[in-house]
Amino acid sequence: MNSLLFISDDMRAAELIADLQSHSTARIRLSPDFDQGLKEVFDNRPVAVFIQSEISGISGETVARHIKTLLRGDAPRIVLVHSAPLKPQGGKKWFDGTVDLALPEAELRESFRAEVTAASAGLWQESPAVDAVNPTPVAGFSLQEEEAAAPSVSEVASSPEQGREFEFFDWETPASASAPATSAEPPPAPPVVPEVEEFHPILASDGRMGEPEPSVPPEAVASLPVDLTPAEFVPPAAVTPADVAVPVAVPAPETPPVEPAAPPPVPDQRRLPTVADFNAETIIVPPPEPLDPPGATAAETACGGNRVLFSSVAGVALVAAVCAGVYFYSATPRTELPERKPAGTVPAPPPAPAPHPPSPAPVPAASSPGLPAFIPAAHRDAAYTKTNPGWERYVAKTREFRLFRENGALRAVQIIPRGSAVLPEGVVDGALKDLTGAPSRTVLTRSVTGKYLVERGRTAGNGEFVAYRQKRGGLRGVVISLP
Numbered sequence: 001m002n003s004l005l006f007i008s009d010d011m012r013a014a015e016l017i018a019d020l021q022s023h024s025t026a027r028i029r030l031s032p033d034f035d036q037g038l039k040e041v042f043d044n045r046p047v048a049v050f051i052q053s054e055i056s057g058i059s060g061e062t063v064a065r066h067i068k069t070l071l072r073g074d075a076p077r078i079v080l081v082h083s084a085p086l087k088p089q090g091g092k093k094w095f096d097g098t099v100d101l102a103l104p105e106a107e108l109r110e111s112f113r114a115e116v117t118a119a120s121a122g123l124w125q126e127s128p129a130v131d132a133v134n135p136t137p138v139a140g141f142s143l144q145e146e147e148a149a150a151p152s153v154s155e156v157a158s159s160p161e162q163g164r165e166f167e168f169f170d171w172e173t174p175a176s177a178s179a180p181a182t183s184a185e186p187p188p189a190p191p192v193v194p195e196v197e198e199f200h201p202i203l204a205s206d207g208r209m210g211e212p213e214p215s216v217p218p219e220a221v222a223s224l225p226v227d228l229t230p231a232e233f234v235p236p237a238a239v240t241p242a243d244v245a246v247p248v249a250v251p252a253p254e255t256p257p258v259e260p261a262a263p264p265p266v267p268d269q270r271r272l273p274t275v276a277d278f279n280a281e282t283i284i285v286p287p288p289e290p291l292d293p294p295g296a297t298a299a300e301t302a303c304g305g306n307r308v309l310f311s312s313v314a315g316v317a318l319v320a321a322v323c324a325g326v327y328f329y330s331a332t333p334r335t336e337l338p339e340r341k342p343a344g345t346v347p348a349p350p351p352a353p354a355p356h357p358p359s360p361a362p363v364p365a366a367s368s369p370g371l372p373a374f375i376p377a378a379h380r381d382a383a384y385t386k387t388n389p390g391w392e393r394y395v396a397k398t399r400e401f402r403l404f405r406e407n408g409a410l411r412a413v414q415i416i417p418r419g420s421a422v423l424p425e426g427v428v429d430g431a432l433k434d435l436t437g438a439p440s441r442t443v444l445t446r447s448v449t450g451k452y453l454v455e456r457g458r459t460a461g462n463g464e465f466v467a468y469r470q471k472r473g474g475l476r477g478v479v480i481s482l483p
Contacts, residue, residue, distance in 0.1 A: 002123060003027040003044055004116065007037035007063070008052040008081060012101055020112055026123045034063050041067055046076050048119035050099065053082035064094040077119040372413070372434045374427070375401045399423065413480045422474030428467075435480055436461040452476065 004024065006013055009032045017028050026047070031037035034055055041049060049067070051060040064078045078094070080086070083101040097118065099111045116124050371377050375394050384393035392403040398421055402414040415431060417423045429439035438460035445456045455467040461483065468477040 002120065003029060003046045004048050004050070004119075004123070005037065005040050005044070005046040006030045006050045006081075007034060007055070007060070008050070009033065009055055010052060010081075010083075010101070013050075013052070013081065016101075016108070016112065019109070020116075023113070024116060024123055026116075026120070034058055038063065038066070041076070042070075045074070047123070048077040048079060048116065050079045050081050050115075051095070053080055053084070053086070061094055068094050077115070079115045371403075372431070374431055374434055375403070399427075411482055413482075414477065415480075416477045417475075422470070422476065423478060425475070428475065428478050431478070431480060432459055432465070435482060436463050441465055
């Protein structure tokens, strides 16, 4: 977009923009601060940005670096506008040109023209556009010829260059404000007020409004004799009402006389003392003596004086005594006595905590050739051991027990009821407690094998068990495996 942006709060920049607009074909905008100026740069993308060297303590070069860093190759031409000499800076410069506001007017305009032309060659025109629309009249050129030579409003509007109006409001506010539409018709003429003779009321000698004197034409006044006194003045009889237009006098309402306001009191004017005020003849007046109350005798007066004297002496003595006491109290060293503790019974030491009974340790699995307590050792079947190496069989009256050992450690125990009897649940619980330390067991799976319901699960101490039940629920055998 062919537009120029000024970021400046200097009043001189606004005056330069007004002059620059008459030579530039681009729209010129003005932003008074950097925040609004950056928004204009990123929203409208001007071809050139004139940045003031410093606004509110913020350097214009910092803003230029921000624009160049973000837009990179699409960044506009940035010109630094300054009025004070610039400090020499090393390294990369973030602006493409500079304009010094302290230059003379001709050089300053030439500097702006060079920067605008460097941004875009078609943005500058040498002849102002305002002169083309309103040409200056030439001497000896008649008004009729000027009106005939002047283009009409329609011709000016149809011309591409003459029809373009200067958008004055663009450089005042960055927002896209358009100039108000101008009408080609001339402004309406003011209404014609009929001419009425002015009425000048005449005040009488007593301050009231008097009757207006009839107006006299100049011819009648010139015909009056020169030596005529005011007492002998008589209106000429030759003047008739038809010749003189006398306006109808409208009596004004009587206004009450205004009494003059009393002048404000003059403040006392104090003067500085002079040398004459300090002379030897100045009389020094002694202070008046205190008067005795009426009716008081000489004895009462003397007694009252004694009481006053005694009170004064007593007050001074009291103040001196207080000051002496404070001084001696602050000067006397004080010995701090040890704090006494109230006598009392020595608290008895807290009783020793009762020893906690040792928690029963779980009974480990039998790892020795010894038998568990629930197995009768007297009923061992030696022939079964010979035919089944590693197994031991103990036969009781109602059930039998089979043990499997590996390297002398007990690994499995089978409890099988004899005949058609079933195995009580208490026997299984007692065996689990002796072998694992706890009678608890957890059933994990159930399955049907033949005529038995087989339950498999875990015991305390990471052991396993398998229970064989009849369909009616009675236990027909238990196998306990130890880890």
